[in-house]
Amino acid sequence: MIxxxxxxxxxxxxxxxxHVLKGINFNVKEGEMVSIMGSSGSGKSTLLNILGILDExxxxxYILDGVPIKNLNEKVAANYRNxxxxxxxxxxxxxxxxxALDNVAMPLYYQGVKRQERIEKAEHYLxxxxxxxxxxxxxxxxxxxxxxxxxxxxxxxxxxxxxxxxEPTGALDSKTSQEVMELIQGINDEGxxxxxxxxxxxxxxxxKRIVHIxxxxxxxxxxxxxxxxxxYV
Amino acid sequence: xxxxxxxDEILEALNANKFRTLLTAFGVFWGITILVLLLAxxxxxxxxxxxxxxxxxxxxxxxWTQGTSKxxxxxxxxxxxxxxxxxxxxxxxxxxxxxxxxxxxxxxGFRGNNNVIRxxxxxxxxxxxxxxxxxxxxxxxxxxxxxxxxxxxxDKRKICVVGTGVIKxxxxxxxxxxxxxxxxxxxxxxxxxxxxMSNSQGDKEQDANTIYIPFTTxxxxxxxxxxxGWMAVTxxxxxxxxxxxxxxxxxxxxxxxxxxxxxxxxxxxxxxxxFARVNGLFTILSIVGYxxxxxxxxxxxxGISNIMLIVVKERTKEIGxxxxxxxxxxxxxxxxxxxSLILTILSGMVGISFSALVIWILNYLLDMNGPVDxxxxxxxxxxxxxxxxxxxxxxxxxxxxxxxxxxxxMKPVDALRIE
Numbered sequence: 001m002i003x004x005x006x007x008x009x010x011x012x013x014x015x016x017x018x019h020v021l022k023g024i025n026f027n028v029k030e031g032e033m034v035s036i037m038g039s040s041g042s043g044k045s046t047l048l049n050i051l052g053i054l055d056e057x058x059x060x061x062y063i064l065d066g067v068p069i070k071n072l073n074e075k076v077a078a079n080y081r082n083x084x085x086x087x088x089x090x091x092x093x094x095x096x097x098x099x100a101l102d103n104v105a106m107p108l109y110y111q112g113v114k115r116q117e118r119i120e121k122a123e124h125y126l127x128x129x130x131x132x133x134x135x136x137x138x139x140x141x142x143x144x145x146x147x148x149x150x151x152x153x154x155x156x157x158x159x160x161x162x163x164x165x166x167e168p169t170g171a172l173d174s175k176t177s178q179e180v181m182e183l184i185q186g187i188n189d190e191g192x193x194x195x196x197x198x199x200x201x202x203x204x205x206x207x208k209r210i211v212h213i214x215x216x217x218x219x220x221x222x223x224x225x226x227x228x229x230x231x232y233v
Numbered sequence: 234x235x236x237x238x239x240x241d242e243i244l245e246a247l248n249a250n251k252f253r254t255l256l257t258a259f260g261v262f263w264g265i266t267i268l269v270l271l272l273a274x275x276x277x278x279x280x281x282x283x284x285x286x287x288x289x290x291x292x293x294x295x296x297w298t299q300g301t302s303k304x305x306x307x308x309x310x311x312x313x314x315x316x317x318x319x320x321x322x323x324x325x326x327x328x329x330x331x332x333x334x335x336x337x338x339x340x341x342g343f344r345g346n347n348n349v350i351r352x353x354x355x356x357x358x359x360x361x362x363x364x365x366x367x368x369x370x371x372x373x374x375x376x377x378x379x380x381x382x383x384x385x386x387x388d389k390r391k392i393c394v395v396g397t398g399v400i401k402x403x404x405x406x407x408x409x410x411x412x413x414x415x416x417x418x419x420x421x422x423x424x425x426x427x428x429x430m431s432n433s434q435g436d437k438e439q440d441a442n443t444i445y446i447p448f449t450t451x452x453x454x455x456x457x458x459x460x461x462g463w464m465a466v467t468x469x470x471x472x473x474x475x476x477x478x479x480x481x482x483x484x485x486x487x488x489x490x491x492x493x494x495x496x497x498x499x500x501x502x503x504x505x506x507x508f509a510r511v512n513g514l515f516t517i518l519s520i521v522g523y524x525x526x527x528x529x530x531x532x533x534x535x536g537i538s539n540i541m542l543i544v545v546k547e548r549t550k551e552i553g554x555x556x557x558x559x560x561x562x563x564x565x566x567x568x569x570x571x572x573s574l575i576l577t578i579l580s581g582m583v584g585i586s587f588s589a590l591v592i593w594i595l596n597y598l599l600d601m602n603g604p605v606d607x608x609x610x611x612x613x614x615x616x617x618x619x620x621x622x623x624x625x626x627x628x629x630x631x632x633x634x635x636x637x638x639x640x641x642x643m644k645p646v647d648a649l650r651i652e
Binding site for chain 1: 237551564645
């Protein structure tokens with residue numbers, strides 16, 4: 001699903017340049033659930049942004065579902081993001097003047113899906129995350145866990161190939177975290193490929209494979225015995 | 234482009250901060266109101282001043298004789314001469330592009346002596362000897378009967394057409410004037426028509442105290458022979474009288490043995506030149522109106538642009554999220570553009586409606602309180618409204634352009650990082 005070869009990325013700030021990714025090689029197969037771990041500044045978020053086509057690598061190749069991601073203009077990049085990827089952010093990133101339903105329907109809106117069909121699909125995904133009766137609430141009327149579940153529904157709405165989660169439990173307490181992880185595991189069980197950045201070990205243990213990044217290089221890449229989140233709940 | 238979803242998006246965004254939206258809209262509202270009002274007031278002034286021209290055919294001039302100022306062909310200077318009826322024929326036949334030539338004679342005038350008698354009533358009126366064409370140069374509303382005809386001219390009939398002021402002065406209330414006789418300077422004339430000035434604003438009273446009689450009758454009855462007091466000459470519509478008047482003067486000078494360089498022998502008043510001058514003045518006033526109004530409008534538009542920039546800045550993160558979810562830069566840009574466009578057009582429409590209301594009130598007050606000097610019927614044409622709308626659309630797009638560009642300038646990853 002994802003093939004990365006010799007990926008380099010550096011940031012330039014004035015005269016200083018910061019070499020963040022120093023040659024990452026990394027493959028993800030369909031249906032995998034991978035967590036990327038590393039201390040802050042290790043380059044894990046940069047890697048996730050490049051995977052999410054929000055940022056572009058300086059050199060190296062990135063092939064997503066057989067499509068080379070290289071030198072895309074913004075329009076194509078936006079289409080790929082919409083078609084291939086679903087994002088889950090640490091701070092949820094819901095649009096606060098739109099209801100939960102409208103938030104979930106948004107990727108479908110950008111896909112050009114008709115209004116009625118959009119609402120039906122969005123309702124379906126809200127139901128899937130257990131928030132059907134909250135569909136007409138604004139984000140600020142929801143708890144943190146509920147917000148993240150709306151965000152997950154939104155990420156699923158366009159039926160993407162890969163879910164990218166950036167510290168999805170970073171802003172949640174441990175009980176809510178486990179609930180959210182249970183939901184994410186359920187989505188993975190249905191066959192969705194999931195990549196997750198985290199620095200919490202217990203969360204990482206709930207995935208199937210852990211990749212450690214340090215100073216812009218992968219130092220460790222091992223499958224793990226998945227811990228089911230439902231055990232904690 | 235304008236689907237229902239788009240509308241919802243835009244209205245949601247505008248509704249998110251109602252007070253700010255309102256304040257922003259006020260700038261454009263005010264600008265367009267001032268633009269439209271300025272043009273309406275200019276128009277009112279124009280209508281008022283134009284009314285002073287009456288509705289005399291504007292492509293006209295009046296010419297009269299003044300006595301020569303140079304000796305010529307053995308004739309001395311200071312010689313008086315008169316136009317004759319042949320001159321009228323000569324002008325008609327020898328000068329191209331002439332529409333009407335009316336020779337005229339006048340008796341009585343401003344504060345003249347009593348010159349008209351009917352039974353025991355007397356009055357001082359202006360008596361004009363005229364040709365039937367004159368009514369085409371100076372339109373009159375014939376209330377009863379008719380104006381002078383060519384058979385009156387040919388038969389030198391003693392008939393007259395009288396103004397409403399004459400009726401008021403010489404007749405009792407509800408008395409029918411048609412067919413009655415009035416005595417002008419001792420000569421009896423039968424009244425065959427009554428008139429009032431159509432659309433007169435200036436000298437209402439003078440106009441109404443006027444009596445028209447056939448030119449030929451005038452010459453015979455009051456000892457003028459075929460002398461012509463002065464002439465009203467109108468050129469065809471697309472040839473300005475100003476361009477052919479010199480030919481007429483030359484012809485007159487030739488026929489009356491006047492030195493061709495003697496400019497003082499013939500006096501004239503060029504209505505079309507005056508009209509063009511006044512028209513030019515108002516064209517300039519309109520341009521000034523557009524200019525000033527547009528500048529005021531522009532400050533409103535800069536206000537919108539400014540606010541949209543702030544809105545874009547505030548929504549940087551939202552825009553980042555939308556782009557992560559698959560919004561193309563064009564979608565983001567067009568939404569910002571449409572927001573500013575709708576804000577501009579809506580507030581502009583309200584401005585146009587408001588100024589229409591003000592104009593209506595002005596007209597109502599003018600109607601209630603009678604005419605005001607040099608000001609009448611302030612109004613704007615649909616053309617102005619459309620121009621204003623076009624200005625609004627263009628400026629709405631301009632106002633949105635810079636903010637829209639700045640909205641997509643940032644990379645999505647940077648936009649998402651902003652808190």
